[in-house]
Amino acid sequence: MPKHVRLISFLMICSLWSMPKAANAQALIPHTLQLDATKLEKQGLSLAQEAAQLAQFQQVDLALPRARLASQLAPGNDKVWLLLGGLQLQTKEFDGAIASLKKAQSINPKNGDILFALGSANFQQKNYQAAVVNYQDGLKLKPNDPEGLFDLGNAYYLLGRLPDAIAQYDKAVSHDKKFWPALNNIGLINYEQGNIPEAIKRWQSAVTLDKQAAEPLLALAVALYTKGDRQQGLTLGEAALRIDSRYANLNFLKENLWGDRLLSDTKKFLELPRIQAAIQQRENSSSAPTPKKQPTQ
Secondary structure: OOOOOOOOOHHHHHHHHHOOOOOOOOOOOOHHHHHHHHHHHHHHHHHHHHHHHHHHOOOHHHHHHHHHHHHHHOOOOHHHHHHHHHHHHHOOOHHHHHHHHHHHHHHOOOOHHHHHHHHHHHHHOOOHHHHHHHHHHHHHHOOOOHHHHHHHHHHHHHOOOHHHHHHHHHHHHHHOOOOHHHHHHHHHHHHHOOOHHHHHHHHHHHHHHOOOOHHHHHHHHHHHHHOOOHHHHHHHHHHHHHHOHHHHOHHHHHHOOOOHHHHHHHHHHHOOHHHHHHHHHHHHHHHOOOOOOOOOO
8 A cells, every 4th residue: 555645534534524513603793694604614514524525435536626615614624624635635736735734733733633744745745854843743742643653654764764763663553553554664674674584574464464465465475585485475476466466566666665675676576477477467357348237137
């Protein structure tokens, strides 16, 4: 999974469904205006909920205009602005995303998710030092957040602060024993440092936690094949590419923080006839037309 950029927490998005109803306006406001203001805000929250649901199904193009309108109808709700900022990050509207997130922050400075999202904005623009500051500030508000710890680890990774990165990954796992991406990334660092046995151990643990996790499975396959366990390496490599063929793309792997040593070994591995056959088979099955259902007699 492309796991090094936290765009927005879908748990946070889902929380929009349980947002409290808009409070009534002050009694001094004329009754008709009070009803109108309340109705508009409720419509805004309803649109935000629709946008959140669409975002969960990756329908960002449909979600974004709803979130924009929601932010106008419910301008005092930090979750609506955070939702909008997160969607803008997904479409790489960085200036708009930062503006939306800062608006959310001005409404609720104690919302750690806003700081994590600002960190993602800086991370995606390769401003890793600024991202570190955002993540650290977010963790002051949510110190046990595994994703926040993981994101901080990734920023340290790309700054070359590898011991700091490993420390954050370890913290993420300590708060969520099933958080395999952190184990995976520790393995990436171990491999680049030449500690192949430790890398294999980490990837084996990640695969045990999630048998459908293609990334650690492929990394494990490459490591085993390279150290001489060729049959098992090929078998695991075929399985990984059946799960997700994107991992046959070296650029995709580099985006997911694979280092030079592992990329070099993976390039050789992907060129093997059996692995090439597995890639071709996966591509053929993906491009095959879906058979039409026969009408019921």
